[in-house]
Amino acid sequence: MSKFRKVVLTAALLAAAGFASAQSTAYPGVGRPATPKEVAAWDIDVRPDFKGLPAGSGSVAQGQDLWEAKCAHCHGVFGESNEVFSPLIGGTTKDDIKTGNVANLKRSDFPGRTTLMKVGTVSTLWDYINRAMPWTAPKSLKPDEVYAVTAYLLSLADVVPENFVLTDKNIAEVQKRMPNRNGMTTKHAMWAGKEFNGTAKPDTANVACMKDCIPEAKVASMLPDYARNAHGNLADQNRLVGQQHGANTAVPENKSAPVGEAAAAPAAKPAAKVADPALALLGKHNCTACHAQNTKVVGPSFNDIAKKYSSKADYLAGKIKSGGSGVWGAIPMPAQTAPEADIKTIANWLAAGAAK
């Protein structure tokens, strides 16, 4: 075999092995083909035309069971809760299902907007529940469970009846009943492309007038006095030096004070305390998904727990491990699987007063 033929043959063999495709780019050796298994593991998106939707089914009844176990503690039993997130359900009517436009969206006096009032595409609900819910354990639901939870949500808004079974075969029919399916427009100039045939001109057209532009400026809105310190002392939120300092909002404003006396000089910040190791664990084990320092979220605040169970570290450690309900309300706390030492640290911190 001549040397020339040998080279040609080698090249052909390499091409057959798929090597040639890597060589055809300008960046040989960078990146490799994804295997079908890898693509399947990550390609989870579902488009509005349902491309990407896996086959499956789930009933409203199954969805309700899942909902009460995994979703209700944040969203409320009927998707109505605003304690942790904005409400999902409410504000839509049977008439909206007919028209495809949620009438309450026109009302400026309607309090808030629920997910079902806004969303026009049922694929969005399925895709998002599948990829990101439940909040502390995303991607843990199986496709049939996602169908079931989606069905339950839709039943709460009367989009499907209570005995409905949602499947990949009938979801396109459900789409035709989405209350806000006709509620979207792309006729605007705020998409950076021409794909939607939006408008070319922005919707505001100010001019750069330089002199005597308006008769007289009048203050139309400002914060009320009682909100002065609502964001904390603003003196502590500005640098110690500079052409302006922060206003001391810990004291009422003296409106007639001469310049320089209006606000006391910012107080020096005490040196940062060493943080209790329990504080990091609260984040690590997702305690803060349901509990906050001062305010009730899903569960009671750390301060309230500390007050009620002062010096009862063992009791608290046991309670964290076992979970429970009834002490602070009906919403159950699931049993926690954090390491023993971590649970002890958190329990000791709570029992000692939950100091931040």
Added chain:
Amino acid sequence: MKTPDGIQSGRVQKAPENFLDRDGISTVIAESKAGRRNFIRSAFAAAAAGAAAPMVLAQGNPVPTEGGDPNILNLPEHATGLGQGVAANNGYGVPSKFESNVQRRQSPGLTQTTQASVSFAPLQSLFGIVTPSGLHFERHHQGWWDIDPSKHRFMINGMVKTPKVFTMDEIMRLPSVSRFHFIECGANTAVEWGNVAVPTVQYTHGMVSCSEFTGVPLITLLQIAGADFKNAKFILAEGGDGSSMTRTIPMSLILSGEVLVAYGQNGEMLRPENGYPLRLIVPGIQGVSWVKYLRRIEVGDMPYAAKDEAVHYMDLMPDGQHRQYTNIQECKSVVTTPSGGQVLLDKGFYNITGLAWSGRGKIQKVDVSVDGGRNWRQARLETPVLSKALTRFNIDWVWDGKPAIIQSRATDETGFVQPTYKHLRAARGTRSIYHNNAIQSWLVQENGEVKNVQVS
């Protein structure tokens, strides 16, 4: 004022005696009682109408009675002792302990959890156009992670010849570019659509930041995968964290070469809170499209109606329709100092400074008004002035001690002029939440305190 060391610093001003006489005080009190807004209104109108009275300036840095400043006369420890050694703090320097007030902060009551929340950048304390990485605003939908970069993978699939996977090593082998760009949350200034709601520029405008990002143009990676540029119209970008954020990006933007798959931020790797080790950079487009922990790009021919395109990040119009797929951040500016919650220590010279930016290109000019928008002067633009990056502006101002309403108004290279609240509300009402780029007003009161206000 005492610093943590107990050393006097900053300007200390003694109040001039008889600043207000007995009659003056009773007038002020009576007018205050008659109604705060009316008082401010009339005081401002009077100030605007009246000519500038001769100004009596207090000395901001008076000579103490002992004949010299103790900070000069008594040599401090740092001038008379031995300082600290190199590579302190485990080899990573931290800001001065005197800078502890300069923090990113949550806005009280805005969210119920810290994992689906926002922290705002302290714009009132920043210089130039670069946001220090540790002060970059944060927006997480399901908490942040510190991901092992050796295990992070990036995939391209969909309308491509060959679906591909890349390691970080491979992405970092490709030709890189470094570019300055702003990132602004679509909901920046959202709480102010109807009325004033928060006190300072940190809370009104702190969901904007600007960094030098380093990475690979996405188009390069799409070419490697053999994307079908002829038929593909959109891509889907997807995050690798729990929320696995997804957003639709127009292919036309990617073809321009502007969209980057970035790993670098201000000379180091991205911070975990900003998507370490890989995030999408989509210049001019709202922050939610800059997908963090980027794991996958899907090339497609229709938009995806992701959760943050079909439930949130839609702009409600007065007729009940939602504008969907609104992704450009239009031209906007804000004076960062003097700004709400600050105090002017005395009358006299000040440097009004602020930031301007546009999702459609470069800033062409910024005008500043100190009388609530009646008269304007053109500010100096500091270099560099870059496309889709923050631009710093400055303008001289001598404060006469009278109430003043400070505003800035930016114009971008397309000729678009930043709107007033009147313009915006006429076009979109007050319930659209996103994309509030109105001209911001700060009222400087006679006592030196600066308040967030809106003017009619």
